[in-house]
Amino acid sequence: MNEQLYITFENYFNNEMSQEEKLEFENQLQNDIELQEKFELYKETTQFLATKFDKETIAFKENLKSISRENFAEKEVKKSKVIAFKPFYYAVAASVVFAFGTWFMMQGNPEYGDYNQHENAYFMERSVGDATLNEAQKAFNDKDYKKTVSAFEKVQNLTNPELQYYYAIALIETNDYTKAEILLNNIKSGTSVYKDKAIWYLALSNLKQNKFDECKTYLNQIPADAEDYVKAQKLLKDLD
Amino acid sequence: MTDKNIHPDQLYIDGLLQNNSSIIQSIYKKFAPKVKNFIRTNSGDDDQAQDVIQEVLITIYNQAKTNGLQLSCPFDAYFFLLCKRRWLNELKKLSNKEVTLQDDNVSIDESVQEMTFQTEVFDEKQSLFDEMFQKLGEKCQEVLKLSFVTKTMEEVAEKLNVTYGYVRKKKSLCTGQLTEMIQQSNRYKSLKY
Numbered sequence: 001m002n003e004q005l006y007i008t009f010e011n012y013f014n015n016e017m018s019q020e021e022k023l024e025f026e027n028q029l030q031n032d033i034e035l036q037e038k039f040e041l042y043k044e045t046t047q048f049l050a051t052k053f054d055k056e057t058i059a060f061k062e063n064l065k066s067i068s069r070e071n072f073a074e075k076e077v078k079k080s081k082v083i084a085f086k087p088f089y090y091a092v093a094a095s096v097v098f099a100f101g102t103w104f105m106m107q108g109n110p111e112y113g114d115y116n117q118h119e120n121a122y123f124m125e126r127s128v129g130d131a132t133l134n135e136a137q138k139a140f141n142d143k144d145y146k147k148t149v150s151a152f153e154k155v156q157n158l159t160n161p162e163l164q165y166y167y168a169i170a171l172i173e174t175n176d177y178t179k180a181e182i183l184l185n186n187i188k189s190g191t192s193v194y195k196d197k198a199i200w201y202l203a204l205s206n207l208k209q210n211k212f213d214e215c216k217t218y219l220n221q222i223p224a225d226a227e228d229y230v231k232a233q234k235l236l237k238d239l240d
Numbered sequence: 241m242t243d244k245n246i247h248p249d250q251l252y253i254d255g256l257l258q259n260n261s262s263i264i265q266s267i268y269k270k271f272a273p274k275v276k277n278f279i280r281t282n283s284g285d286d287d288q289a290q291d292v293i294q295e296v297l298i299t300i301y302n303q304a305k306t307n308g309l310q311l312s313c314p315f316d317a318y319f320f321l322l323c324k325r326r327w328l329n330e331l332k333k334l335s336n337k338e339v340t341l342q343d344d345n346v347s348i349d350e351s352v353q354e355m356t357f358q359t360e361v362f363d364e365k366q367s368l369f370d371e372m373f374q375k376l377g378e379k380c381q382e383v384l385k386l387s388f389v390t391k392t393m394e395e396v397a398e399k400l401n402v403t404y405g406y407v408r409k410k411k412s413l414c415t416g417q418l419t420e421m422i423q424q425s426n427r428y429k430s431l432k433y
Contacts, residue, residue, distance in 0.1 A: 006416030
């Protein structure tokens with residue numbers, strides 16, 4: 001491998017060459033087709049890596065995934081209702097009136113389970129090497145919330161709002177609402193990007209406990225430019 | 241290409257690039273049903289349609305972000321053709337059987353074909369880069385990843401507990417190694433000619 005060549009490319013891209021060196025390199029580049037090709041590929045590879053690891057790209061993929069899921073899930077919900085109804089109708093004919101009552105009540109209230117599609121955690125990119133955090137992230141993305149909670153319990157200094165946010169979601173999943181809501185309220189009163197998301201999860205925590213009025217109060221606090229605004233409005237409508 | 245040639249549907253490309261949820265939503269509402277229908281009538285199901293649509297949108301995003309993407313034809317036709325061709329490739333992979341297609345036989349506009357071709361070439365390259373990146377050594381992968389997610393190379397050095405000079409050198413060499421692996425692959429050769 002021509003090590004010096006790649007170091008030269010990198011220096012060129014980062015503008016770390018003297019004027020002389022730069023001119024000489026550009027001159028060389030013009031007269032050497034093979035070098036040109038190597039240089040172009042190096043440039044392209046760098047661009048490729050920049051896109052691949054860009055935070056925006058990761059955020060886009062997550063957002064796309066959840067929008068995609070929402071769009072395809074709508075249809076499935078409708079389908080499963082129809083299927084579920086038939087056997088039920090034939091089998092429990094005797095207690096139709098009673099059962100219908102409960103069935104409609106259940107249909108009427110939106111459930112936490114309709115909304116618990118959490119985005120994946122990626123906090124490890126910023127703190128490589130911490131095994132506990134690594135474990136927490138992996139467990140969270142694997143949806144093993146018990147394990148996530150016990151990993152977070154081992155973290156010494158939980159002041160980072162991003163970490164608090166994922167910890168709180170895992171706590172809601174494991175029904176530890178009090179602790180979750182303390183963390184979420186803490187994020188909510190801060191200024192991080194997780195501020196509005198914290199309100200959304202405060203609403204979901206209350207939804208899971210069937211505290212519908214509290215849930216609505218939080219939903220109404222989500223500003224119109226928040227990522228979860230549309231979902232919040234839909235949930236509000238369903239709750240009424 | 242001059243600005244005059246940009247189709248007004250560029251707004252969908254820009255919306256994807258900006259991760260604009262309402263535009264992504266509208267792509268799903270307006271353009272996904274046609275794709276879903278096509279895949280369903282051609283031996284596929286909803287899950288497969290969901291994957292195809294998602295992959296195509298990610299490719300468009302990547303192309304727009306990496307090289308810039310100026311749409312010169314309607315988004316609908318471009319997006320549908322990309323999805324359709326991706327699904328046909330999928331089907332070919334799934335079975336060696338001859339695939340019978342319900343085709344509309346409508347001739348495709350030249351600019352749509354050109355846009356689709358560009359995106360497919362980009363996608364092929366992207367997947368080659370990805371494949372080769374996975375083949376790099378673990379240390380190289382880590383250094384490269386960190387040097388792109390971290391603001392400065394000084395911070396990268398600090399995180400890895402090495403000197404700035406070392407990280408800089410390592411980054412150049414790892415990128416260089418990656419380019420060599422790409423250059424030597426057969427896939428790259430077939431892409432170029």
